[in-house]
Amino acid sequence: MTRRTAAGHTDWCGRDHRCGLGEHRSDEIVVDIAGHARAVLVRVRTAAGRDHAEVRVRVALAPGELAARRQLVGLLGDVRQAVTRAAIAARTRPRKATR
Numbered sequence: 001m002t003r004r005t006a007a008g009h010t011d012w013c014g015r016d017h018r019c020g021l022g023e024h025r026s027d028e029i030v031v032d033i034a035g036h037a038r039a040v041l042v043r044v045r046t047a048a049g050r051d052h053a054e055v056r057v058r059v060a061l062a063p064g065e066l067a068a069r070r071q072l073v074g075l076l077g078d079v080r081q082a083v084t085r086a087a088i089a090a091r092t093r094p095r096k097a098t099r
Helices: 065-090
Strands: 029-033 037-045 051-059
Antiparallel strands (some): 037 051
């Protein structure tokens, strides 16, 4: 469960210049494979109270155009699968009726 401080910050909030315009942002979580790839994840809570994951990914592409395009197709498929999986997990499920 996420706790809130007196200022409205969550326990995961960065509590600095990243918080503004009513939203709260966590510290960046970075996965870095030097020279090959980097991913940065930030948790965001909007002014409306909805939580989101913001993800940036940078991947080194192959020097050849055909190989680079194949990488991009594979990457896009992987990102689509991850986003779909996260969306399914986040959707609300109807409650069962009690008798």
